Amino acid sequence: xxxxxxxxxxxxxxxxxxxxxxxxxxxxxxxxxxxxxxxxxxxxxxxxxxxxxxxxxxxxxxxxxxxxxxxxxxxxxxxxxxxxxxxxxxxxxxxxxxxxxxxxxxxxxxxxxxxxxxxxxxxxxxxxxxxxxxxxxxxxxxxxxxxxxxxxxxxxxxxxxxxxxxxxxxxxxxxxxxxxxxxxxxxxxxxxxxxxxxxxxxxxxxxxxxxxxxxxxxxxxxxxxxxxxxxxxxxxxxxxxxxxxxxxxxxxxxxxxxxxxxxxxxxxxxxxxxxxxxxxxxxxxxxxxxxxxxxxxxxxxxxxxxxxxxxxxxxxxxxxxxxxxxxxxxxxxxxxxxxxxxxxxxxxxxxxxxxxxxxxxxxxxxxxxxxxxxxxxxxxxxxxxxxxxxxxxxxxxxxxxxxxxxxxxxxxxxxxxxxxxxxxxxxxxxxxxxxxxxxxxxxxxxxxxxxxxxxxxxxxxxxxxxxxxxxxxxxxxxxxxxxxxxxxxxxxxxxxxxxxxxxxxxxxxxxxxxxxxxxxxxxxxxxxxxxxxxxxxxxxxxxxxxxxxxxxxxxxxxxxxxxxxxxxxxxxxxxxxxxxxxxxxxxxxxxxxxxxxxxxxxxxxxxxxxxxxxxxxxxxxxxxxxxxxxxxxxxxxxxxxxxxxxxxxxxxxxxxxxxx
Amino acid sequence: xxxxxxxxxxxxxxxxxxxxxxxxxxxxxxxxxxxxxxxxxxxxxxxxxxxxxxxxxxxxxxxxxxxxxxxxxxxxxxxxxxxxxxxxxxxxxxxxxxxxxxxxxxxxxxxxxxxxxxxxxxxxxxxxxxxxxxxxxxxxxxxxxxxxxxxxxxxxxxxxxxxxxxxxxxxxxxxxxxxxxxxxxxxxxxxxxxxxxxxxxxxxxxxxxxxxxxxxxxxxxxxxxxxxxxxxxxxxxxxxxxxxxxxxxxxxxxxxxxxxxxxxxxxxxxxxxxxxxxxxxxxxxxxxxxxxxxxxxxxxxxxxxx
Numbered sequence: 001x002x003x004x005x006x007x008x009x010x011x012x013x014x015x016x017x018x019x020x021x022x023x024x025x026x027x028x029x030x031x032x033x034x035x036x037x038x039x040x041x042x043x044x045x046x047x048x049x050x051x052x053x054x055x056x057x058x059x060x061x062x063x064x065x066x067x068x069x070x071x072x073x074x075x076x077x078x079x080x081x082x083x084x085x086x087x088x089x090x091x092x093x094x095x096x097x098x099x100x101x102x103x104x105x106x107x108x109x110x111x112x113x114x115x116x117x118x119x120x121x122x123x124x125x126x127x128x129x130x131x132x133x134x135x136x137x138x139x140x141x142x143x144x145x146x147x148x149x150x151x152x153x154x155x156x157x158x159x160x161x162x163x164x165x166x167x168x169x170x171x172x173x174x175x176x177x178x179x180x181x182x183x184x185x186x187x188x189x190x191x192x193x194x195x196x197x198x199x200x201x202x203x204x205x206x207x208x209x210x211x212x213x214x215x216x217x218x219x220x221x222x223x224x225x226x227x228x229x230x231x232x233x234x235x236x237x238x239x240x241x242x243x244x245x246x247x248x249x250x251x252x253x254x255x256x257x258x259x260x261x262x263x264x265x266x267x268x269x270x271x272x273x274x275x276x277x278x279x280x281x282x283x284x285x286x287x288x289x290x291x292x293x294x295x296x297x298x299x300x301x302x303x304x305x306x307x308x309x310x311x312x313x314x315x316x317x318x319x320x321x322x323x324x325x326x327x328x329x330x331x332x333x334x335x336x337x338x339x340x341x342x343x344x345x346x347x348x349x350x351x352x353x354x355x356x357x358x359x360x361x362x363x364x365x366x367x368x369x370x371x372x373x374x375x376x377x378x379x380x381x382x383x384x385x386x387x388x389x390x391x392x393x394x395x396x397x398x399x400x401x402x403x404x405x406x407x408x409x410x411x412x413x414x415x416x417x418x419x420x421x422x423x424x425x426x427x428x429x430x431x432x433x434x435x436x437x438x439x440x441x442x443x444x445x446x447x448x449x450x451x452x453x454x455x456x457x458x459x460x461x462x463x464x465x466x467x468x469x470x471x472x473x474x475x476x477x478x479x480x481x482x483x484x485x486x487x488x489x490x491x492x493x494x495x496x497x498x499x500x501x502x503x504x505x506x507x508x509x510x511x512x513x514x515x516x517x518x519x520x521x522x523x524x525x526x527x528x529x530x531x532x533x534x535x536x537x538x539x540x541x542x543x544x545x546x547x548x549x550x551x552x553x554x555x556x557x558x559x560x561x562x563x564x565x566x567x568x569x570x571x572x573x574x575x576x577x578x579x580x581x582x583x584x585x586x587x588x589x590x591x592x593x594x595x596x597x598x599x600x601x602x603x604x605x606x607x608x609x610x611x612x613x614x615x616x617x618x619x620x621x622x623x624x625x626x627x628x629x630x631x632x633x634x635x636x637x638x639x640x641x642x643x644x645x646x647x648x649x650x651x652x653x654x655x656x657x658x659x660x
Numbered sequence: 661x662x663x664x665x666x667x668x669x670x671x672x673x674x675x676x677x678x679x680x681x682x683x684x685x686x687x688x689x690x691x692x693x694x695x696x697x698x699x700x701x702x703x704x705x706x707x708x709x710x711x712x713x714x715x716x717x718x719x720x721x722x723x724x725x726x727x728x729x730x731x732x733x734x735x736x737x738x739x740x741x742x743x744x745x746x747x748x749x750x751x752x753x754x755x756x757x758x759x760x761x762x763x764x765x766x767x768x769x770x771x772x773x774x775x776x777x778x779x780x781x782x783x784x785x786x787x788x789x790x791x792x793x794x795x796x797x798x799x800x801x802x803x804x805x806x807x808x809x810x811x812x813x814x815x816x817x818x819x820x821x822x823x824x825x826x827x828x829x830x831x832x833x834x835x836x837x838x839x840x841x842x843x844x845x846x847x848x849x850x851x852x853x854x855x856x857x858x859x860x861x862x863x864x865x866x867x868x869x870x871x872x873x874x875x876x877x878x879x880x881x882x883x884x885x886x887x888x889x890x891x892x893x894x895x896x897x898x899x900x901x902x903x904x905x906x907x908x909x910x911x912x913x914x915x916x917x918x919x920x921x922x923x924x925x926x927x928x929x930x931x932x933x934x935x936x937x938x939x940x941x942x943x944x945x946x947x948x949x950x951x952x953x954x955x956x957x958x959x960x961x962x963x964x965x966x
Contacts, residue, residue: 372776374718385720385770394763395756404759408752408812414803415810419958426803426954433758433799437792440766444788448773454716513751520750527737527748528760532730535879539726542875546710553714553775554871567773567781576789579940 001057001070004080004127007040008120011087015116019109027095030112034088034119041084041123048077052497061133068130069191074497075262078338079126079255082345086248087119089473093353094240096469100360111151111238117144118244125252129192131180138176141252142169145245149237161236168229172219176256179212192263200265210271213260221253223312224282225615227305231289234301235365239356242297246304247349251341254311258337261319262501272319273424279312280431285583285611287438291445291573292584292607296355296365299446300348303391306435307344310403311337313428317409318502320424326416327507331514332409334502338495340402343390343484346477347399350387353474354380358450361463367446367569372455376463381451383474388447390481392439396525398484401491401518407432408517441576449569456563486525489518570605583610662744665910669893670733674885675700677892677921681849684925699881706878714871716776724764724771725872725879731764732886739893740815742900743909751812754802758795761846764883765791772868783867786936790852790864793943794845800950801838804831808957818897827960831953832898838949839895840920845943847888849924851934852942892920 014033018026047053054073061068072080094115098108121141128134146169150162180190186202187194200206219226230250234242261267286305293299314337321329357380358373359365374381390397410425410432484491492515499511552561577584587606593599679696686693695701713721738757740746746753769788772780806812808831809820821828845852848865855866869880896916900909934942 372716374720382719389763389766392762392766393759394766395759396763400759404752404755407755411752411755411803411806411812414807415812417962419962422807422958422962426800426807429803430796430800434792434796436759436762437788437795440762440769441788441792444766444769444773444784448770448784452718452720452770452774453776517751520748521752521756524734524738524748524750524753524756528730528734531734532727535726535730536723539875539879542707543711546874549710549712550715551712553716553777555777556779556870563776565778566776567778567785572773572781572785575785576792579789579793 001044001055001072003040004044004055004072004123005057005070007037007044007084008123010034010037010040011116011120011123013116015113018112018116023103026108026112027098030116031091031095033116034091038084038088041080044072045077045080045084048072049074049081049497050494065130065132065136066190068128068133069193070124070127071129071192072127073501074495075255075258075501076126078342078495078498079251080123082251082342083119083122083126083248086244086345086349087115087122089349089476090240090244090248091115092469093243093356093473094238096467097238097240097356097360105154106151110147114144114147115241118148118249122249122252126255131184131190131192133190135173135177135180138252139173141249142166142173145241145249148241149233149245151238151241152236155236158236161232165229165233168219168226172216172226174216175212175219176216179209179216182212183209192259195263196265199260199263200267206264207268207271210260210264210267214257214275217253217256217260218278219253221250221257221312222282222286222305222308223278224285224305224309225611227282227286227308228609228612228616230305231293231298231301231609234304234352235295235297239297239352239359242300242356243349243352246301246352247345250304250308251345254308254315254337254341257315258334261315261322266322266325266504267319269320269323272316272323275319276313276316276424276428279309279316280428281309282306282312283309283435284431284438285309287435287442288580288584289607289609291438291442292577292586294366294368294569296358296367296446296450297352298365299367299442300351300355303439303442304344304348306439307340307348307391310406310432310435311340311344313432314338314340314402314406314409317406317413317428320413320421321409322502322504324413324416324418324421325504326413327503327505328510328513329409329413329416330503331499331507331510332405332412335492335495335499335514336402336405336409338498339405339484339491340399342491342495343398343402343481346481346484347387347390347397350383350474350477350481351391353470354384354387357466357470361466362459367450369457370450370455371453371563371566372451373463374451377451377465379471380466380474383471383478384451385447386478386481388443390485392443393436395528396482396485398481401484401488401521403432403436404521405514438576441573445569445572449572453566454563456566456568487522489515489522492518585610585613661906662741665741665744666736666747669889670736670886672697672700673889673917674882675703677889677917678881678885680918680921681925681928684922685929688926688929699885703878703881706873706881707875709874711874711876713873714775717771717774717871720767721771721774721871722876724767725876725883727767728764728883729879729886731760732883732890735760736886736890736893738814739890740818740897741893741910742818742897742913743902743904743906745815749813749815753813754817757814758798758802761887762791762795768868775871777870779863779867780870783864786864787868790845790939790943793940794842794946797838797943797947797950798842800947800954801835804950804954804957805835807954808961814897819902821898821902827956831956834949834953834956835898836895838946838953839891839898840923841943841946841949843888843891843895843920844924844927845946846891847884847924849888850928851931852939854933888920888924889917892917895920 010033014030018030021029057070058067121137124137128137146162146166149165152158184190187198222230283306286302286309290299290302314333318330318333321333390399393399393403410429413425585608589604591602678699683693683696735757737747738753769784772784805817809817811817853864896913900912
């Protein structure tokens with residue numbers, strides 16, 4: 001544990017040291033500390049994850065924190081590994097990414113410093129088990145990431161997004177503060193271990209506490225309707241930061257929810273139902289909005305919401321398994337949730353890295369202006385394609401493995417004779433299929449429009465393939481995308497320690513049953529690859545002596561080549577969006593001049609986030625009108641403020657005299 | 661025996677299926693029609709041809725048809741042959757079945773976008789839109805079967821589907837109709853799509869593969885036929901009773917696959933393609949049927965909500 005804490009410290013020191021250097025040395029010095037930190041953190045974490053050797057350290061702080069416990073169990077270790085590796089990869093990428101910026105105009109020092117603080121605070125969030133210290137590192141995480149989001153703070157949209165993000169985080173944190181305060185008053189202690197016997201046994205209070213925690217952590221994770229900060233903050237942040245925020249940071253919200261479930265014991269059936277339904281809605285709303293986006297990073301941000309929904313479905317499924325006492329569903333549910341957490345980190349980081357490369361090489365994130373990038377950025381495009389297929393949950397890649405677990409968990413619970421559970425499961429079953437089908441629309445749009453076809457607008461300069469600093473983190477993640485996708489049984493065994501924490505009873509038989517399923521799945525996938533290679537060779541031999549002519553795309557006799565004839569992203573997604581127009585409202589405005597002869601006409605379409613419109617905005621309106629009642633306090637007139645001072649002094653005087 | 665039969669299906673069934681549809685349409689129109697094995701001759705001819713590939717395209721365009729044919733053949737190995745069982749079977753194999761077909765669809769759609777043609781973009785856009793309706797319905801359907809039998813793999817589901825349990829006939833009829841709608845949608849047949857022309861702006865599947873030629877087009881032709889054979893085999897599994905002798909079961913299977921293709925031929929002779937805006941309504945029929953079947957299982961077989 002000492003090594004672990006030292007590792008966290010190294011992240012911060014790296015950020016501090018980087019302040020004193022300039023140019024290339026700055027990034028490299030930061031990186032050295034980050035790499036050193038890995039050697040301290042990862043062995044401890046792997047010991048806890050695989051060996052099941054949890055560690056604990058108690059450190060005394062001054063009041064009000066008191067004695068704080070740092071505990072590293074399998075669950076924490078699982079997240080520690082994601083956070084630690086994810087931060088290192090994002091740091092490598094960011095060094096390359098920042099070269100694009102002018103060092104005199106932008107503060108690289110603060111970037112590296114807050115990057116280090118963010119990594120360290122995320123690591124601490126998953127090990128600190130003292131309510132007050134937890135809230136402190138939680139806030140530290142929000143604040144440091146706020147500064148990272150605001151890196152390009154000369155742009156107004158970035159400043160706005162940053163403030164919106166910070167306020168959302170504070171609202172979420174206030175729920176956590178309330179929950180922890182209540183809980184601590186029940187137990188008289190800040191240590192998480194003491195909550196274990198209390199949290200699940202208070203009847204209604206337990207439910208309210210769980211909801212408070214769920215809202216607090218859910219805001220960080222991005223559950224609907226608390227998701228509105230993601231599509232704002234992710235596009236505004238530099239891509240390395242988007243990758244770490246989406247791939248790693250929002251997972252601390254998932255960690256929080258899982259930790260609360262561990263502390264609560266067997267959940268109420270109603271709670272399990274609600275979590276499952278909210279997660280399903282989150283997944284559907286997330287991907288619906290993703291389809292309608294033009295901005296690559298906004299699309300990715302909405303797809304993060306979708307994936308959080310899928311993780312949430314796994315969690316909900318596991319809770320249902322606990323509530324109904326069906327061990328196999330507990331295993332499938334939590335395994336699906338945990339593995340999807342890891343998987344989402346792997347492919348979403350690649351996608352954000354790739355989006356950053358596209359942005360730097362072309363100067364735009366609007367996919368309607370792009371196209372044909374696969375010819376300029378071949379390596380990036382192929383890696384991006386694999387990640388896009390993984391996030392769509394297609395077989396051979398890792399996304400399928402975790403979704404498969406959730407599907408199979410739902411299918412298994414169908415054999416359990418309880419009508420309300422069955423109905424919920426069939427809704428989840430078809431709902432997840434719907435999410436999968438919609439992901440197919442969204443991600444074929446993203447990849448097809450950005451990388452395939454021909455370029456829609458002329459690039460200012462020819463885009464060139466990204467250098468190694470960009471590609472190394474992507475390739476690193478890609479390797480794991482394939483390993484998990486093809487040999488899932490290995491990863492099940494690795495994270496079995498975490499899953500077993502959630503099962504209340506010994507469930508070795510069920511665990512072995514799951515392993516058998518995944519062994520067969522693995523064999524099936526390898527057979528598929530064999531069939532594919534067989535046909536690949538047939539095609540190769542058939543065409544070997546044949547002539548392959550390159551010619552224009554067949555446009556049904558139309559000869560003029562024009563990239564403007566291509567389908568755009570908006571027209572591609574239009575037929576689907578018309579089907580679901582009630583949930584993704586589109587506003588189209590046409591500006592025409594009122595002349596006799598035709599003049600230039602402008603057409604503008606914009607989408608709204610349905611949930612934000614019907615839920616968040618009215619709520620903000622009420623809050624604002626309530627707060628307006630107190631607006632007279634701040635009038636801006638100097639005389640009034642002097643009056644406040646005078647009243648204050650008089651009151652003090654009265655109080656002193658009165659007491660004496 | 662099983663392997664021989666499977667090889668027969670893999671080599672001939674997709675072409676016979678397509679040939680039979682064409683023959684039925686010819687007879688209905690008073691023509692003599694091409695030989696039933698004409699699609700096979702076309703296929704063999706295509707394999708021997710050169711290819712013309714668009715300059716706009718990339719690697720994705722080249723590998724998509726190969727993935728497509730591998731996916732349908734793999735999917736066929738997942739589906740049980742009545743009274744024999746399937747080559748690969750494990751819990752949750754139907755999820756892999758749906759997703760492996762999704763994988764091939766994903767790549768074919770990307771290949772269409774790869775050509776940079778507005779026609780193919782349009783076809784791709786419609787293909788994914790309709791599949792987003794079919795997928796959830798298919799999962800309700802399979803989920804209902806899992807609910808009915810308490811099993812999670814194709815083989816065990818179909819072996820426990822007991823016709824004497826009451827209401828099973830009703831469910832079988834609902835499912836067969838739902839699967840038939842899925843065949844029409846996935847196979848791009850009337851009223852969802854018209855495979856005869858590819859220049860009409862309402863085309864879906866045929867327009868997506870405009871730029872293919874040679875062996876790649878052959879692969880696509882094969883996959884299109886195989887996809888329909890796949891889904892009719894699935895329907896046959898529902899209908900054929902489990903305790904038949906192997907020879908009888910295979911004859912039954914062949915009959916059902918032929919009847920499916922004849923039905924498609926008749927529908928294509930009698931109906932026009934639906935207006936594009938009406939197609940989703942037609943496919944939603946599948947969702948509705950699956951839901952009715954689910955409700956029947958929950959309320960009448962499982963005894964309702966307690």
